[in-house]
Amino acid sequence: MRIMPPRTPLAMPVQDLSAKAPRSAAGARLMAGVAWRRAVLLGTTLALTLVGCAVMARLLGPGGFGPVDAAALGLFAVLFAWVAFAFVSAVAGFVLMWRDAGLEPWRPQPVIFTRTALLLPTYNEDPGRILAAVQAIHEELQAKGVAELYDIFVLSDTRDAAVAEAEVTGVMRLRLRLDAAERIFYRRRPLNLDRKAGNIADWVKAHGGAYESMIILDADSLMGADTIIRLTAAMEREPQTGLIQTLPTIIGAQTLFARVQQFAGRLYGPIIALGQDWWSGAEGNYWGHNAIIRTRAFAACAGLPHVENAGPFSGHIMSHDFVEAALLRRGGWAVRMAAGLGGSYEESPPSLIDMAVRDRRWCQGNLQHSAILGAGGLHWVSRLHLARGVLAYLTAPLWLGFLLLGGLVWAEQARASGAAGHGAAAWLFGATMGLLLAPKVLGALAVARGALARRACGGGARLALGVLAENLASALAAPVMMLMHSRAVFDVLRGRDAGWATQQRDDGRLSLRTAWARHRVHTGLGFAAGAGAWLLDPAFFAWSSPIVLGLVFSIPLSMLSSRGDLGRACREAGLFLTPEETTPPEIAVRAAALRAAYAAEAAHRQEIARLMRAPVPCHVPAVQRTPAYA
Template sequence: MRIDDIPRPAPAEARGSAPDFAPAMPPEAPLPMPVQDLARFDRGTARRPVRRRRAPVAARLFVFGGALALTAYGGWQMYETVSVSGSPTLLQLVLVALFVLTFSWIALAFTSAVLGFLVLLRRPSLPPAPERLSARTAILMPVYNEATARTFAGIEAMHEAVEATGLGAQFDWFVLSDSTQADAWIAEERAFLSLRDRLGPGARLYYRHRPKNHHRKAGNIADFVTRWGGAYDHMLVLDADSLLSGDCVVRLAAAMEADPDAGIIQSLPLIINRNTLFARVQQFAARIYGPVIATGLSHWSGRDGNYWGHNAIIRTRAFAESCGLPDLPGRPPFGGHVLSHDFVEAALIRRAGWDVTMLPTLPGSYEESPPSLIDVAVRDRRWAQGNLQHSRIIGAAGLHFASRQHFATGIAGYLASPFWLLQLVVGIALALQTAYVKPEYFAQGLALYPVFPRFDPVRALQLFGLTMGILLAPKGLGLILALLDTQVRRACGGAGRLVASCLLEILLSALLAPVAMVIQSGSVAGILLGRDTGWNPQRRDDGSIPWRAIVARHRWHTLLGLVAGVAAFAIATSLFLWMSPTILGLVLAIPISWASGHLGFGLALKSRGLLTTPEERDPPDIALRAGALAARNAQAGLDEADALRALHADAGLAAAHARMLPQVGPRPRGRIDPDHILAQAKVVEAETLDEAAAWLGPKERVALLHDRALLDRLARLGPGAPARS
């Protein structure tokens, strides 16, 4: 058979399959989403708020004024420390400058945490749960090559929880797929069809797969807004690992209805369901320290808050009118589409006159986290590029000061690591200069005594204590609040275990910090050298990374630690002792990283009541239900099934898949898709399903799944060898 001989498939109804197939998506309700101009903005076009709100001036003066005062004091003390011999050298001034930059970062975090602590001491209350809702909300779960057993369990559990509130009629549910793997795509469709059958025709559950994942998650959401957004007042954006209780969902919707000026309302997601050592450290820290930091940020930000891309409700028309993201000029990593889109969308919707606020004490918002240091590094590399890319946006016309501050904070968060590393390098250079370089006698002209470059040891020790105190204070404040809260204290195993858990978290974080610092410094250096990161699927499951991969990832970190340790010891014992925490973390990078992703170590601590959170002792109903549903879904084996064999074995699935494909016009002349051409040639030549499955590459499989004619040809192939399950 030649390619041109492939017959066109008849409509599904003519073939007698799935004539009552309900559409996978509702009728389109287009909503314009113009691309925003970052260079120009007319403030006269900004929306005027319905309610007048005062900016939290006192909170901002406390946070920024306090951070500035602390930085000035710390910088002066550092200057006095290095200039005890007289005028400091150029290298000493560089050390002072680096210290000021890094110290200002932790000083701002400290003052913001103190503010959050003071607010939480008053035990702020939430408004009562709503009895009715009038607006329609679309709940959006974007997915990208995710495990369907978990994602669809989360959707089902949240759907049940919202229905149980009695207000479920106001919510529609959308799974928005950007998956690029054929097996993941078909697994999603099978899970969707199965779930829709279980929930019944009134569930208002929908599924859409994009042929091209243009602009990644931001483009996925924008595609929904421009095609279906006009039918919904609000949209609640999730991540694939998000879980929200029914009460949390309806309270977010009620908060948006009650506030006509709200554009985005962000909840504070807590980490749950984590068991590896590294993930449990993150889970514990987020639960005990996170509320203090988030509450402080929320209080000084006021209506100029930030958006973290998920577990937040958004006013759909406001988003469409003001959040169309432009492509930045130039090539990645600083040009192209906006990678960390959430900060930019918050800034743009605020520029248009809408409020961006946070409800940090709203319970029932959950997420998961990567299971190991290496997994975090993969995600963090993408975040680093996105935040550094904001240097091209921070000066955009019309942005509010707080929005620029959010950008600056994100950028500083990633520059802090290379600054800390440079500070260590300069410190070693100064120690080396003191030990081996002959001093320049009488450098300031005639003098009775030579000037040796040295430090004031007493002042240096005091400054080190101040720095450590400011760095650890947010953790201490979170611990105090947890100890004062009887329910939290008991759920964490009592006061003794809670304090022990905090000390253990500080120790483990201190060992992980040097490795994370070097990894992040390498990421920043790579971005500055023009290396693009791409967008890899995130590994969410607990479990160890192979030892060989760990050694390959960290061998240079270990070597750096050994070289630094030998050099420091050769220069001075005191320098070696000063650098010992950093040296130890780097030398032990391989075993630390291995242990971080090890399930056994995390479970051992859990069995002893350490690093335990209240959500572990008393799991939320939504988490228990999602876990049970995920276990049930996993038994179906959808995520392990081969897409081509699944379609070949199930004519109803094949028909449903064809019905869910978008209608496309004829191919423009001269525009050739090589993957499609190869898929077409291989399917035509194949005599059995086994041959087609063996010959088709990953991209060719996806191309085949987009073509109804090739799917029809695939269905007529003989099975060949028995299909794997």
């Protein structure tokens, strides 16, 4: 029985990042008319930033304009532009969602003809999770009558021998049980060179020639058969398209932290994705999973080189997805997003600490993009995506620096004039908070507009309460994440590698020992910052109190939010509900049931193994001695 199909090699040359590769306009024809959208986006962002900077300069003016004031204004300009850009993009997404624009192309049920591979890379993950996803997806494809057009590959980079044995054994048994020996395959690499990107590239070189497209999934990903078919049909319909990224919806959250993330992603994610799609056009982006890619385009354009002579950013490209999207577009292929297509799912880290561990790895990869920004032949929008990826983590130390400079400026202002410009400061603070919170409010409004969606979120009152609670939780977690991301940035710049740890995906409950170890510095800094702000000026303490509270209470907040019982209590109370939770997708229900069955089976095997290893007691009956004279 073959565990892999016959080889169908496809050449995947390593790309020269310095080459001035010509770009074709073919992909642009698919997304014509985006120039004015980009002009509106950038023009409005610039206008809002100039107004904000004018007010900030007025605040810094009294008492002279020294080096500290100039540094504070420079940081403010960058940070305010970052917030304004996201705001304008979200407003565009809200308008599209309100009009239901961008949804029509996905509604007709298509007919497909080409063969597609579904790739599930795994690294020391729970085999039961992977097998459950494989089985659930295959069963849905079979029910749709298209299973013969889709082959599923479990691509293992697992280093743990016991986990690898469970993987291959599970796949072989699954193939027999489903009679799918020609549809489900398994491969484990002897050397996991270049991590996930290398895993995918090795498959493309060995088997990519047999498939028109490939759909990349993660260990926590699911995708419904209807969505898979529609993505395949879109690739057949648009021969110039190289990649289509879906918007994964978070499902399966158990802990309070994960439920809040699930709720926020479901409410705010669609307008953010629609807005990005509105101005990205054919120069879209790729998030590394839950996307379909044209195999020959990927092979021809996305062979990743190692970065050389870039200090801490040297080596293989870690956050490969953004770079692969940029190289595909450089090669003349359209990269776009299917923001209005549902049926694509993923899961959330169960705790704040688990999210920080994941973000530490992403931080290293995204900062590495600063060494790729100058690559030859890239479209300027692709460079914008790369730059935004870098800023996603650099903004943390920038905010930290701005807050520290703000304290110095406040002290100078107070000494010079006896009072700071509280009125203008209040206006600027309110405007900034308004831009930050507006996408969340707009997302909630877009959901609340529909009666069915509103009821699926627990009704209008519970929806509003959930939005308020999520904003409070986000505000308290923000300073902790700011410090964690700042630490991650400094570690990367010092050359400390994030490693490749297995991600925690299930129970995230934290012990006091773990929470203390991870948050004691945050707590101490919170008390120090609060005391310093109070001594400087009680008014400044009031301004900075949200930051102080988030840091001071980081330990109990992290512990409480990681608890599954609190998550279940919120579920029973109808808080943080999402439509996918109220009416679960069939594939999610099936995958959850299969995962539970695999877990029970694994526990049963472990118990048998434990009993077999246990020493067998030897009971020797006592000898009944008979007196000699008897």
